[in-house]
Amino acid sequence: MKSEFDICIIGAGMAGATIAAYLAPKGIKIALIDQCFKEKMRIVGELLQPGAVQSFEQMGLGSLLDDFDAQPVEGYSLLQGEEKITIPYPENFKGMGLHNGRFLQRIRASALQNESVTQIHGKALQLLENEQDEIIGVSYRESLSSEIKAIYAPLTITSDGFFSNFREHLSNNEKTVTSYFIGLILKNCEMPFPKHGHVFLSGPTPFICYPISSFEVRLLIDFPGGQLPRKVALQAHLDANVTPYIPECMRSSYEQALREDGFKVMPNHYMAAKPIIRKGAVMLGDALNMRHPLTGGGLTAVFSDIQILSTHLLAMPNFNNADLIHEKIEAYYRDRQYANANLNILANALYGVMSNDLLKTAVFKYLKCGGANAQESIAILAGLNKNHYSLIKQFFSVALFGAYDTVRESIMNIPKAIKILSDAFTIIKPLAKNELW
Ligand SMILES: Cc1cc2nc3c(=O)[nH]c(=O)nc-3n(C[C@H](O)[C@H](O)[C@H](O)COP(=O)(O)OP(=O)(O)OC[C@H]3O[C@@H](n4cnc5c(N)ncnc54)[C@H](O)[C@@H]3O)c2cc1C
DSSP states (O other), X not given: OOOSOSEEEEOOXXXXXXXXXXXXXXXXXXXXXXXXXXXXXXXXXXXXXXXXXXHHHXXXXXXXXXXXXXXXXXXXXXXETTEEEEEEOSTTOOEEEOOHHHHHHHHHHHHHTSTTEEEEEEEEEEEEEOTTSOEEEEEEEETTTOOEEEEEOSEEEEOOOTTOSSHHHHBOOOOEEEEEEEEEEXXXXXXXXXXXXXXXXXXXXXXXXXXXXXXXXXXXXXXXXXXXOOHHHHHHHIXXXXXXXXXXXXXXXXXXXXXXXXXXXXXXEEBOOOBOOOTTEEEOGGGTOBOOGGGXXXXXXXXXXXXXXXXXXXXXXXXXXXXXXXXXXXXXXXXXXXXXXXXXXXXXXXXHHHTSHHHHHHHHHHHHTOHHHHHHHHHHHTTOOOOHHHHXXXXXXXXXXXXXXXXXXXXXXXXXXXXXXXXXXXXXXXXXXXXXX
16 A cells, blocks of 8 residues: 555654654654644653653754753652662763653654644544555544544554553553552642652652652652552542651642642553564554653653664665565564663562562662662663663662661571562562563
8 A cells, every 4th residue: 555654653642752753854754643632731751760861862852851941850869767868860861850741742843843744633543454464554533523534654653652552453461550659749849859859768658759840849659559549548548658758848838739739640550561563563652561650761761662663764765665664673672672671670670679668678778878889770760771680680689688687687587588588589570571581
């Protein structure tokens, strides 16, 4: 089927809009379809780790981070009881805190200003296939007319986010909900450490915060379990497990936010990437792969995937050879697995650690020692260190440190030490199996 497009992108979210903004100036003809191009208020994708900022800048899109009050983030702080530690990001690297909706509108505008991009308002319905089972485009319901139409392209990118409609054709993934995040915006809030991401460990489950504008702080509070909590359960959780641990300097903004603006709740998914490689289509973003947002690693993975996929696609002379496109898709899936394994494992392993009292204390004390271990750990969190050996080494160093520390307190703690080691192993084993093999 002859097509006027090289690529049809389903979903102009963070993944779809960014790859369009990157590829369009290179002359690639793109159909960009989304059911809603308006700015949304979401609680997702508001902290860009340095790895995400680096990829975004390497794609030549860095200026889109300017002029909308996005805030530089210089490192992380951990708070447990009265104790506080800060760990700077590696030198010369910074993260960014921002309003996701505003950022996305800027990326979309950058993509849509190119003549080679055609904006399509509509809901994608079904992937279209030819007689050889190759994907040749997508049908959609046009927003304005409600007519069912079709777009044809040699490559369809499905980047329709975490509730993707197209997974069943393109992947074997099983998604699970690990927990929920309750999101609040605290206005005129003073954080214990300005320009830092914060992880609060004093309560039974973690909560995190970071700046998203010069006067707003995003607070994300974990609610464990796989079932959408009722409002009363959320309120009880806040009252018992969060409010008592909010630092004094943040308390009045926190209370005001609860009183005036309320909160939003989002599920936190885990889903390893298990693509079914089919001719003519490729998955990108949350449609393909998700991890717990505790570490803010989602956009680091998304932007890194865009770089990898684009590098392969741009190595082709054109989009006329379906076999060559297929080779490039295979290469992308292979390369992205290596690039993202650390982000995926760390996010869910750290969530497991933060929900385990013994390991939580171990990690806090371990990082408090500072030095090379803290630096290597923060570089993994930042998405800058992709070496799998570093991650496994740091993870088991924490467990061994915790076990040793508890036995040092008393020889009677040997069973506790064994529990630390076995819990650590239980947390990391399924993640490493999913992500590294
Ligand atoms: C609570 C929470 C907090 C998070 N915080 C962070 C963070 O701080 N830092 C970070 O890096 N990551 C974070 N993440 C992860 C990050 O937000 C995601 O990885 C990222 O937004 C994924 O982008 P995407 O383009 O795949 O999906 P989305 O951004 O969700 O975009 C999907 C797009 O597809 C469109 N669409 C869907 N279905 C159709 C259809 N049928 N037809 C047409 N269009 C369609 C939607 O309208 C949307 O525009 C967080 C995730 C959660 C759940």
